[in-house]
Amino acid sequence: MTDGNLAPLRYPFGEPPKEGEAVTIGHGVLWIRIPLPMALDHVNCYALDDGDGWTIVDTGFASKRSRKIWEAVLSGPLGGRPVRRVIVTHHHPDHVGLAGWFIQQGAELWMPRTGWLMARMMVLDKQSTYLEETLAFYRKSGMDPAIFENRRGERPFNYADCVAPLPLGYRRLLDSEVVQIGGRSWDVRMGHGHAPEHATFWSLDDSLVLGGDQLLPKISPNLGVYATEPEADPVGDWLTSCAHLTPFAREDHVVLPGHKLPFTGLPQRLDQMVGGIEAGLDRLLDWLSEPRVAGACFSPLYRRAIGPSEYGLALVEAVGHLNHLHQTGKVRRWPGPDGAWLWQAL
Secondary structure, three states, rough: OOOOOOOHHHHHOOOOOOOOEEEEEEOOOOEEEEEEEOOOOEEEEEEEEOOEEEEEEOOOOHHHHHHHHHHHHHHHOOOOOOEEEEEEEOOOOOHHHHHHHHHHOOHHHEEEEHHHHHHHOOOOOOOOOOOOHHHHHHHOOOOHHHHHHHHOOOOOOHHOOOEEEEEEEOOOOOOOOEEEOOEEEEEEEOOOOOOEEEEEEEEEOOOOEEEEEEOOOOOOOOOOOOOOOOOOOOHHHHHHHHHHHHHHHHOEEEEEEEEOOOOOOOHHHHHHHHHHHHHHHHHHHOOOOOOOOHHHHHHHHOOOOOOOOHHHHHHHHHHHHHHHHHHHHOOOEOOOOOOOEEEEEO
């Protein structure tokens, strides 16, 4: 962890852009906000001026509303100049959703290989009901029986519901390479945990950092485990990434995050994020003085009521924390009489 004697976070741009508008962050850098139909009700996107056109960083969901907003941005703040390139920080649908739409209009796609592979795969994986493998994962996680029964009868979320198909070809972003965007040179640094190979960009010419969901103020990104990789340790990956990025962080960096407001005070924010995860793990370990299923572990992790709309993300993140404790040798687990894993501190 970093030195605790750090300046507090500041928010130099207090008001987010309105729909169809943009806020100027620096020379040739515009901040755009696209709404999302969920509790976290927006994603931040950025447009960087490349002279003959624009580079867009992240896109929002593929939806009629998002396209309408982008059309207003393209004809308004972007002055009718074409989008030449779309950079996607990671494969989650609020960031990659409209990339394919921009590419159909002539843009080139740049993103990390893992994100491109996952997006290409997931957009083809369309299900009308939950797979038995997914339901088995929920059982093992100790999902609330009423919520489990509701899910079993529902149509699951399909990635393709809000992500346009991606092209066959793309330009791969590599960790530690330097790329040119908007008249600046940027170091590419990959993070992990929230998403595999999450690209962040650190300007070598000024203090700007494009942080995506790897570097957020106030909130922490979800560190969830899913049926696709039930033994994953996203919490461990996240902590390793924070340690990797900390030596590069400066107080004067202006971080342009995927959600909430741009901020300064990145060294403190990294310290806060690590401290928050470690404190949650400590509370969880105390909670596991007796055997519990993952679905009974919300209280020490969140310390607030979890509603139905948040339940799924809360459950997969609880499994993420439990997997980390298990894989670092601090808890044991075994299948209970109903098949759900029971976890207990050693």
